[in-house]
Amino acid sequence: MDLRLGDNQYGKAEVRLVRVDRAEAGHTVTDLNVSTALAGDLDATHLTGDNSGVLPTDTQKNTVYAFARDGVGEPEEFGLRLARHFVDTTPTITRARVHLERYRWERITVDGQPAHHSFARAAGVRTATVTYDGTTAWVVSGLTDLTVMNTTGSEFHGFHRDRFTTLPEATDRILATAVTARWRHATDTANWAESFGLARGALLEAFADTHSRSLQQTLHAMGERVLRGQPDLAQIRLSLPNKHHFLVDLSPFDLDNPGEVFFAADRPYGLIEGEVIRDGAPDPGLAWW
Numbered sequence: 001m002d003l004r005l006g007d008n009q010y011g012k013a014e015v016r017l018v019r020v021d022r023a024e025a026g027h028t029v030t031d032l033n034v035s036t037a038l039a040g041d042l043d044a045t046h047l048t049g050d051n052s053g054v055l056p057t058d059t060q061k062n063t064v065y066a067f068a069r070d071g072v073g074e075p076e077e078f079g080l081r082l083a084r085h086f087v088d089t090t091p092t093i094t095r096a097r098v099h100l101e102r103y104r105w106e107r108i109t110v111d112g113q114p115a116h117h118s119f120a121r122a123a124g125v126r127t128a129t130v131t132y133d134g135t136t137a138w139v140v141s142g143l144t145d146l147t148v149m150n151t152t153g154s155e156f157h158g159f160h161r162d163r164f165t166t167l168p169e170a171t172d173r174i175l176a177t178a179v180t181a182r183w184r185h186a187t188d189t190a191n192w193a194e195s196f197g198l199a200r201g202a203l204l205e206a207f208a209d210t211h212s213r214s215l216q217q218t219l220h221a222m223g224e225r226v227l228r229g230q231p232d233l234a235q236i237r238l239s240l241p242n243k244h245h246f247l248v249d250l251s252p253f254d255l256d257n258p259g260e261v262f263f264a265a266d267r268p269y270g271l272i273e274g275e276v277i278r279d280g281a282p283d284p285g286l287a288w289w
């Protein structure tokens with residue numbers, strides 16, 4: 001035969017799970033979007049329609065909800081529980097990948113007091129991807145949609161010019177981006193909450209205190225700051241859309257514009273992506289991304 005079945009995986013995408021912990025002192029909300037992807041000996045279903053080795057995606061969804069009955073914990077923990085369960089209990093499945101997004105709900109304050117059971121959805125999403133192959137569990141933590149802006153301290157000049165280049169050299173511009181970052185842990189045990197807090201803080205601090213000559217340079221500084229702060233992190237990848245802010249020409253109205261009035265464009269946008277890797281970090285194999 002000149003054709004063969006290539007790589008494949010299957011699972012339930014975007015299982016929306018909200019868990020309420022009803023402590024007397026105050027409720028807490030865990031709001032997740034969970035996606036499962038299983039791989040293994042699945043030739044039969046593709047080639048002959050024999051589904052005896054297929055754990056239905058409906059069952060995978062049910063497992064997410066059933067496991068949540070005991071509590072969810074940190075996204076990495078919940079992902080590890082699920083991934084290990086699918087591989088360790090399903091004969092045909094040799095690899096499970098569980099991707100989680102956790103949405104933020106902040107407690108509302110009433111007359112200076114934290115509300116008992118009222119929350120407002122906050123910006124920014126925490127992410128985790130766990131991949132387990134029956135032996136090793138790879139854990140990647142991250143965040144997305146963390147929108148940040150520096151109103152000065154950003155330059156972009158000295159770039160290559162050709163006959164299509166019109167961009168003026170900028171010695172003082174707005175730098176804004178919505179950070180997507182994923183960092184890979186060298187181990188499958190960690191204080192996930194603390195590690196996430198440190199990484200998020202490092203990203204924000206590096207963005208704020210790096211005098212930027214390009215978003216590429218800022219990206220590298222952000223990645224470096226995260227890895228320097230946590231020796232157990234092996235690798236970080238960043239994807240940074242350059243949210244351009246163009247100074248509006250007010251001269252038709254006989255007005256100057258000393259860097260105060262901007263047009264915030266939403267597209268197109270520069271998309272700057274890159275990674276920082278620690279020398280000697282274990283090979284992530286298929287787990288990365």
Ligand SMILES: O=c1[nH]c(=O)c2[nH]c(=O)[nH]c2[nH]1
Nearest residue numbers: 156167213214215216242270
């Ligand atoms: O920080 C930047 N990097 C670029 O590569 C680029 N290209 C561009 O047009 N503006 C910018 N800004």
